[in-house]
Amino acid sequence: TRFGINDLPVYSDLPEEFYICWSSFADQTFYRTKLVVPLWARQEMVTPHHYYSEAYNKNKIGYNNTVIIGFAPGGSVTGWLIGVAHPDAPSIEFGKGITERIPQGSDVCPNPYPNGKITDITPKAKAWLKKHGMPKAWQEKYNNVTMGQYLKLKNPPNF
Template sequence: LSGMKRVLLAVSLLIFLAGCTSRPAHDPLRPPPPDLPYRTWEIGLLAPNYMEVWVESVDVLDRRGIGYYRVHGGLASIQNPPDNRGDPRGWPARPGGGAARPMTGIDLPEIVFVRWQSLAEPQTYRVRIDIPGWVREEMIKPQAAYCAWRDAHETQYRDLITVGLAPGGIAKAWLIGPCLEPIEIGRFVGSIHPDGPDEGRTNGRYALPLAPEAQQYIDGHGIPFDSW
């Protein structure tokens, strides 16, 4: 990073720690809206079958060097087929968007930070996902797409970053468009959060119990840590 970007990153991280404060629309310090070919991009969250995840916080540092704290969170998208009919090993060839939320007013991302509770273990992790420049270029590149489900040809953008979160602190990110092939951004290894769930505010208590189908699978098959 350049010297200026290092300063912006340090300032933004301080904003993350202090929490965000909103500014009125007429405030001259309010950043201008991003110059994008669409209204907003999105972040989606998913987890392998049965490996339930509660996301405490998604934070974004955008390409302007502006930090946004707690822009997403909650349950990651997951499937828990009954009678152990699901398979949590590995990632799907074509991941879906997951539990998505628009990043309205946020410019294209440079870094995405995620803090989450892996309820299957249980354990709390945090990870930094660096978004390369080629990803941002791809996000604003119009693509010819064919949507088979409605037999339509149209122009689309890959404007959704999906983050898969798995036990062991593993995160994987893809760039997705509605009717476009997903592009893998990378695999990232997080670290255990030393303060535990909710940064120590819940005395070690996790957000939710596992669903019965998830508990049944883990009791019978364990957690396939090496598959992600």
């Protein structure tokens, strides 16, 4: 790939794993997640797709070359591929993350918050959660979240 004013070469490879430290404002918890990009998803990223471009009034070739990572309270992490293959093309889900809860004040991940405390959510968001509750998909019992040092996963993340 060429990039920049001087047309400098940029060398990169497809991602195989993401290691992410993050915090949930809704449940006031720190998490650490491993998200694996399977081989079929990496192959999809380099597969050309033909589509018709309304803007250029001709056929073009595009790739699903963008990784989107979604985070939800309760430790739920999902990865999708999107790209310029077609403007109306749906995203492709490639996997769920393996997540571990991290105690507040832990040295495992950098903590950008003042005094180590996660910023509170807005009053409007609090009112919505109080009225509707935490969606089932966001609740820990429906996610792959470890709750303590004694619980073991079949395929634990190697952080």
